[in-house]
Amino acid sequence: KAGVTQTPRYLIKTRGQQVTLSCSPISGHRSVSWYQQTPGQGLQFLFEYFSETQRNKGNFPGRFSGRQFSNSRSEMNVSTLELGDSALYLCASSTEGPYEQYFGPGTRLTVT
Amino acid sequence: QKEVEQNSGPLSVPEGAIASLNCTYSDRGSQSFFWYRQYSGKSPELIMFIYSNGDKEDGRFTAQLNKASQYVSLLIRDSQPSDSATYLCAVGGGSGTYKYIFGTGTRLKVLA
Numbered sequence: 451k452a453g454v455t456q457t458p459r460y461l462i463k464t465r466g467q468q469v470t471l472s473c474s475p476i477s478g479h480r481s482v483s484w485y486q487q488t489p490g491q492g493l494q495f496l497f498e499y500f501s502e503t504q505r506n507k508g509n510f511p512g513r514f515s516g517r518q519f520s521n522s523r524s525e526m527n528v529s530t531l532e533l534g535d536s537a538l539y540l541c542a543s544s545t546e547g548p549y550e551q552y553f554g555p556g557t558r559l560t561v562t
Numbered sequence: 563q564k565e566v567e568q569n570s571g572p573l574s575v576p577e578g579a580i581a582s583l584n585c586t587y588s589d590r591g592s593q594s595f596f597w598y599r600q601y602s603g604k605s606p607e608l609i610m611f612i613y614s615n616g617d618k619e620d621g622r623f624t625a626q627l628n629k630a631s632q633y634v635s636l637l638i639r640d641s642q643p644s645d646s647a648t649y650l651c652a653v654g655g656g657s658g659t660y661k662y663i664f665g666t667g668t669r670l671k672v673l674a
Contacts, residue, residue, distance in 0.1 A: 492664060495663070498660055505660050508661075548593055548654030548659075548661070549654075550611045551608070553598075553605040553606050553607070555604075555605050
């Protein structure tokens with residue numbers, strides 16, 4: 451079974467721009483969660499989607515948004531990028547929360 | 563009080579020894595408990611999960627859960643230099659949600 455895939459793997463953006471990241475979960479997994487990982491803050495939960503519905507949201511500003519499609523693929527969008535948004539963005543999927551979830555390789559975003 | 567607490571380490575053990583990693587959590591309603599291994603520059607890899615009190619063994623790894631004490635641990639037997647990584651504890655299903663809360667991780671160094 452193929453694992454979680456994320457695209458792109460690396461991104462360099464300028465302050466003020468917006469970015470869209472994509473995640474394809476493991477086949478059969480309907481729950482997709484997004485995380486931001488930075489050296490200072492560790493792994494921070496952004497949001498979780500199940501069957502196209504956002505069920506949980508972390509403490510991030512409204513510039514961070516996401517969605518899930520009917521095939522369970524998910525995207526997250528960050529608008530008006532700030533330098534502090536530079537991080538590794540990780541997507542994880544599970545059959546159903548809160549059971550075991552598996553991470554993709556991540557997207558490394560650098561904001562200059 | 564942090565929701566999931568881990569000692570940041572580094573925890574140094576000689577090759578062949580048992581490494582013991584600990585984690586405490588604050589939400590008594592938490593339902594699921596996970597250990598992830600993360601190598602530098604890589605995404606977290608799920609190595610153990612446990613849902614009920616007691617011990618769960620898988621190869622060289624044993625996860626231990628004590629819900630009364632709100633404590634979960636990971637034992638790594640016959641530690642190898644390749645086990646050197648950061649180990650993240652994650653707790654899911656607290657407060658009736660589908661969220662996973664991660665600790666900041668314990669850095670393990672296995673000395674050859």
